[in-house]
Amino acid sequence: xxxxxxxxxxxxxxxxxxxxxxxxxxxxxxxxxxxxxxxxxxxxxxxxxxxxxxxxxxxxxxxxxxxxxxxxxxxxxxxxxxxxxxxxxxxxxxxxxxxxxxxxxxxxxxxxxxxxxxxxxxxxxxxxxxxxxxxxxxxxxxxxxxxxxxxxxxxxxxxxxxxxxxxxxxxxxxxxxxxxxxxxxxxxxxxxxxxxxxxxxxxxxxxxxxxxxxxxxxxxxxxxxxxxxxxxxxxxxxxxxxxxxxxxxxxxxxxxxxxxxxxxxxxxxxxxxxxxxxxxxxxxxxxxxxxxxxxxxxxxxxxxxxxxxxxxxxxxxxxxxx
Numbered sequence: 676x677x678x679x680x681x682x683x684x685x686x687x688x689x690x691x692x693x694x695x696x697x698x699x700x701x702x703x704x705x706x707x708x709x710x711x712x713x714x715x716x717x718x719x720x721x722x723x724x725x726x727x728x729x730x731x732x733x734x735x736x737x738x739x740x741x742x743x744x745x746x747x748x749x750x751x752x753x754x755x756x757x758x759x760x761x762x763x764x765x766x767x768x769x770x771x772x773x774x775x776x777x778x779x780x781x782x783x784x785x786x787x788x789x790x791x792x793x794x795x796x797x798x799x800x801x802x803x804x805x806x807x808x809x810x811x812x813x814x815x816x817x818x819x820x821x822x823x824x825x826x827x828x829x830x831x832x833x834x835x836x837x838x839x840x841x842x843x844x845x846x847x848x849x850x851x852x853x854x855x856x857x858x859x860x861x862x863x864x865x866x867x868x869x870x871x872x873x874x875x876x877x878x879x880x881x882x883x884x885x886x887x888x889x890x891x892x893x894x895x896x897x898x899x900x901x902x903x904x905x906x907x908x909x910x911x912x913x914x915x916x917x918x919x920x921x922x923x924x925x926x927x928x929x930x931x932x933x934x935x936x937x938x939x940x941x942x943x944x945x946x947x948x949x950x951x952x953x954x955x956x957x958x959x960x961x962x963x964x965x966x967x968x969x970x971x972x973x974x975x976x977x978x979x980x981x982x983x984x985x986x987x988x989x990x991x992x993x994x995x996x997x
Contacts, residue, residue, distance in 0.1 A: 703935075751911065776981070811860065817836050862877070871911070887920050942985075
C-alpha cells in the first residue's frame with residue numbers, strides 16, 4: 676500500500692472510531708427494555724403473517740436458523756459492522772426484526788443473490804400516475820432541497836416536502852395519495868414493499884448512498900436507475916453496508932441531537948430501523964425533554980416499539996451468534 680493510501684485509510688478508520696464514541700454530554704441508554712410488556716404489534720404485520728400461514732415465533736426461528744447456519748453471512752455482518760463503527764448485534768437485531776414482523780427469511784443466502792440478478796432483467800421505473808420521481812422532484816416545491824449537501828439531506832428534505840405540500844392534497848389539478856413518499860413513488864410492484872436480507876426500501880437506500888459510497892466504496896445510487904437500486908437492496912454483499920449506514924445514522928442522530936447514547940441498546944436502534952426518520956425523531960425527543968426540564972420533570976429516555984422490544988427480549992439468542 677502506498678504511504679498516501681495508507682494514511683487515507685488510517686484517517687478514515689480514525690474518523691469512524693471517533694464517530695462511534697459517545698458524546699461527553701450524551702446520556703447512556705442502558706441495555707434492555709423500558710416497557711415491561713411488548714407494545715402492540717400493528718395489524719398489518721399480523722395480517723401478513725396470517726397470510727403466510729405462519730406465526731411470529733416460526734418466522735423468528737427461521738431467520739435465526741439462517742444466521743446460525745451461515746458462518747459466511749455472520750462474517751460479512753461482523754466485517755461491515757466494524758467499518759461503520761457499530762456492534763454487529765445492531766445489524767442482527769434489524770435483520771431479525773424485519774424477518775419476524777415483515778416477511779419470512781429465505782432458507783439460504785444464495786437465494787438473495789439470485790433474486791438480485793432478476794431485477795436487472797425487469798423493466799420498471801420509480802414514479803406515480805405516469806410521472807417519474809425525477810420529474811416530480813423537479814417541481815418548484817423541491818427547489819430548496821437541491822442545495823442540500825449529500826444524498827441523506829437531499830432525500831430527507833424531499834420527503835418532508837412531500838408530507839407538507841403533496842401528501843393527501845390536490846396540487847395543480849392532480850390529487851396525491853395520503854401515504855408515505857416511499858410507498859407512492861418507490862415501490863413499483865406493491866405498496867409497503869421491502870426486499871433483501873435487510874428489508875430496505877429504495878428511498879432509504881437512496882438516502883444512504885453517499886455514506887456508503889464514502890465508507891464502503893460502492894457506486895452511488897441513482898433514482899433514474901431503479902434496477903440498480905433493487906439489485907443493491909437484494910444483493911447481500913451490497914445491501915449490508917446500507918443496513919449498517921442506516922443504524923450508524925440513528926446512533927449519531929440521537930447522540931448529537933437528543934443527547935442520548937443508544938449504542939448499547941439494539942432494541943432502540945432496531946426500533947429506529949423499523950420506523951425511520953431518526954433525525955426528526957431525535958429533534959422531537961429533544962423538544963419534549965426541554966419542556967419536561969422546564970416543568971421540573973426527568974427526561975424521557977428513547978423508547979422501544981414492538982419490534983425493538985422483541986429484539987431486546989431475544990438478546991441471549993442473538994448475542995450467542997457471535
